Amino acid sequence: MVSGFSQSTGTPASRQASIWASCTAPGEAINDPDVDAVLLATPGAAHAAQINACLDRGIPVLCEKPLTTDIASAHAIVQKEKALGRQLIQVGFMRRFDAEHVALKNLITSGGLGNPLMVHCTHRNPAVGDHFTSEFMIRDSVVHEVDSARYLLGEELTSVQVIKGAATGIAPNGINDPMLVIFETESGRIVTDEIFARTQVAYEVRTEVVGEKGSALIGLDQNLQVKSSDGRWGGQLAPGFVQRFGAAYETELQRWVDAARTGTIDGPGAWDGFAAVAVCEAGVEALRTGGKVAVRLDGGVSSFHPSARQVIFDADEPEPGITAPDLIGDRP
Numbered sequence: 001m002v003s004g005f006s007q008s009t010g011t012p013a014s015r016q017a018s019i020w021a022s023c024t025a026p027g028e029a030i031n032d033p034d035v036d037a038v039l040l041a042t043p044g045a046a047h048a049a050q051i052n053a054c055l056d057r058g059i060p061v062l063c064e065k066p067l068t069t070d071i072a073s074a075h076a077i078v079q080k081e082k083a084l085g086r087q088l089i090q091v092g093f094m095r096r097f098d099a100e101h102v103a104l105k106n107l108i109t110s111g112g113l114g115n116p117l118m119v120h121c122t123h124r125n126p127a128v129g130d131h132f133t134s135e136f137m138i139r140d141s142v143v144h145e146v147d148s149a150r151y152l153l154g155e156e157l158t159s160v161q162v163i164k165g166a167a168t169g170i171a172p173n174g175i176n177d178p179m180l181v182i183f184e185t186e187s188g189r190i191v192t193d194e195i196f197a198r199t200q201v202a203y204e205v206r207t208e209v210v211g212e213k214g215s216a217l218i219g220l221d222q223n224l225q226v227k228s229s230d231g232r233w234g235g236q237l238a239p240g241f242v243q244r245f246g247a248a249y250e251t252e253l254q255r256w257v258d259a260a261r262t263g264t265i266d267g268p269g270a271w272d273g274f275a276a277v278a279v280c281e282a283g284v285e286a287l288r289t290g291g292k293v294a295v296r297l298d299g300g301v302s303s304f305h306p307s308a309r310q311v312i313f314d315a316d317e318p319e320p321g322i323t324a325p326d327l328i329g330d331r332p
């Protein structure tokens with residue numbers, strides 16, 4: 001679905017944008033001169049063409065993750081936005097607007113955990129369609145943990161490994177569900193991610209950061225704690241991502257609308273989307289080969305990050321890794 005947003009009058013300034021239309025003819029909405037900004041909630045494979053159309057018009061676009069489904073198109077989009085000279089693309093990594101994630105980020109930044117050493121992520125869905133293949137789970141689901149790790153740790157991910165264990169009996173033949181994905185970061189930290197899309201239970205997203213001086217865990221699904229006469233106690237799991245992240249989607253959308261009214265964005269941008277696409281591309285390669293696949297976002301020197309330093313890989317690093325196009329200086 002593509003939603004176009006246009007300005008309306010007589011409403012509070014912070015909510016002056018209104019949905020113009022929701023339609024399945026993306027060109028029609030994006031190219032309407034009355035449309036000031038566009039929200040793309042279409043499947044990832046459709047994003048590249050639709051983002052390009054928004055850039056051609058020079059209007060802000062909030063694009064659901066993933067930015068695109070391949071490195072080349074993501075790279076081209078980063079360069080095209082850069083040539084325009086202003087940030088128009090925001091990527092729908094809504095966890096950055098979730099109160100628990102923000103609190104965890106603040107705890108890390110304030111030094112409350114000491115040096116963060118490891119991040120353990122859990123991403124479970126109760127049920128998904130058969131189009132959730134192993135590769136799709138990496139590109140479309142694990143991409144969330146890629147961004148969460150980058151956001152929480154403030155550095156890039158440099159390698160990916162995918163461990164395929166026993167699959168749930170309800171997974172279609174050949175689909176590895178669940179999988180354990182292991183990342184390394186620039187500074188050598190480890191990030192683990194259990195991706196399990198067919199748990200038959202509930203929607204569960206947990207993140208634990210283990211530091212030198214303590215650990216912190218979010219996503220416990222505590223909600224209302226009930227003790228019952230049959231000796232059970234507990235809270236209630238979120239049935240889906242809408243219930244779990246509803247408030248984050250609203251905050252993300254309102255802040256994006258407010259920013260779009262001034263012709264810009266307020267959240268993760270094209271670079272964040274590109275970095276996540278590149279890491280997921282390496283994840284798909286790791287899925288295919290069974291090896292550890294390196295990610296070199298700019299050929300070895302992470303000049304895009306403020307705390308940049310050269311990344312030196314072990315001599316026995318499995319080759320070839322994923323080398324994304326040279327983007328030195330492209331990070332806004």
Ligand SMILES: NC(=O)c1ccc[n+]([C@@H]2O[C@H](COP(=O)([O-])OP(=O)(O)OC[C@H]3O[C@@H](n4cnc5c(N)ncnc54)[C@H](O)[C@@H]3O)[C@@H](O)[C@H]2O)c1
Pocket residue numbers: 001002023024025026041042043044046064065066092093094140241245
């Ligand atoms: N941030 C999150 O938590 C979250 C959660 C779910 C989905 N998503 C993302 O949202 C996007 C949509 O996911 P979905 O599961 O709703 O997809 P979907 O397959 O259900 O499609 C969504 C809508 O887009 C329409 N559509 C399909 N192809 C189109 C095209 N080329 N142009 C215009 N419309 C088209 C479909 O008819 C449907 O109405 C994906 O990028 C997905 O990764 C994000």
